[in-house]
Amino acid sequence: MDDSPARAGRSTFAWLVGASQLVGLASVVLTGVWMGHFRGGFAWDGSTQEFNLHPLCMVLGMVFLQGDAILVYRVFRNEPKRNIKILHGVIHLFALVISIVGFAAVFENHKAAKIPDMYSLHSWCGMATLVFFCVQWILGLLFFLFPVASSWLRAVYLPFHVFCGLILLVMAIGTSLLGITEKLLFSIMSTYSKFTPEGVLANVLGILLVVFGVLLGYLITKDEFRRPPNPEEESLSVHFKTLTEGQTPASP
Numbered sequence: 001m002d003d004s005p006a007r008a009g010r011s012t013f014a015w016l017v018g019a020s021q022l023v024g025l026a027s028v029v030l031t032g033v034w035m036g037h038f039r040g041g042f043a044w045d046g047s048t049q050e051f052n053l054h055p056l057c058m059v060l061g062m063v064f065l066q067g068d069a070i071l072v073y074r075v076f077r078n079e080p081k082r083n084i085k086i087l088h089g090v091i092h093l094f095a096l097v098i099s100i101v102g103f104a105a106v107f108e109n110h111k112a113a114k115i116p117d118m119y120s121l122h123s124w125c126g127m128a129t130l131v132f133f134c135v136q137w138i139l140g141l142l143f144f145l146f147p148v149a150s151s152w153l154r155a156v157y158l159p160f161h162v163f164c165g166l167i168l169l170v171m172a173i174g175t176s177l178l179g180i181t182e183k184l185l186f187s188i189m190s191t192y193s194k195f196t197p198e199g200v201l202a203n204v205l206g207i208l209l210v211v212f213g214v215l216l217g218y219l220i221t222k223d224e225f226r227r228p229p230n231p232e233e234e235s236l237s238v239h240f241k242t243l244t245e246g247q248t249p250a251s252p
């Protein structure tokens, strides 16, 4: 039997996953270099060095880890679903904790420097993203990890959960782009148009974040890369249909 199309599909998948990881890691490293090298490094004392932790934590937590938490369903698509659910939840938990540290850093810095809170479009989009992220995480936990809902409700909620996950990633990347532009205008307004290294580095960071989002979007939505239904899940779904729609499963 010729399985070359399947093999080609698997190798495309592997290349795309590899590329997404390279681009994601490069985004985190570039954010670190931007804040560490060009903006004076990191500290936890209310200063601008504390602010510098904000972009780093947000790109690492909200973008890179959130993206990878979604990707585990495609990368480990032949592993038992329960293990993948736990991994998905745990990576999201790391993403949430790191993002909260990033939020604390910027709010503390604003407090110490007496800068007003929540005045910018970036901060509004950022707050909406974090709140939406928390709601999605809690609902995901209740519906899928400790299922308190009926299987009917879970089946109805699943496509919505998947859709919201992608929207959240788009929101996180969009918010980061706003934050990058805002930071550049605050710190190098007079030299940005002269193609200074800091401005170019931050622009490249923005492009990498967009590429990460595009790669993730493709990997997640392409049918060929989805998890194949396993026989146990299939039989459960037939049983479920029998119960809900009164259908009789085909006799053996």
Ligand code: HEM
Residues within 6 Å of the ligand: 054, 055, 058, 059, 062, 063, 106, 107, 110, 116, 117, 118, 119, 120, 121, 122, 123, 124, 125, 126, 127, 129, 130, 171, 172, 173, 175, 176, 177, 179, 180, 181, 182, 183, 186
């Ligand atoms: C998903 C990612 C991000 C989220 C959810 C987010 C969220 C927020 C929030 C809620 C604030 C307001 C804090 C306050 O009012 O005290 C803020 C401030 C700020 N963020 Fe972000 N941020 C993200 C990524 C970034 C990135 C990548 C940068 C790039 C440097 C950045 C730069 C800034 C700047 C300059 C401020 C201070 C000015 C302002 O309040 O708008 N942010 N961020």
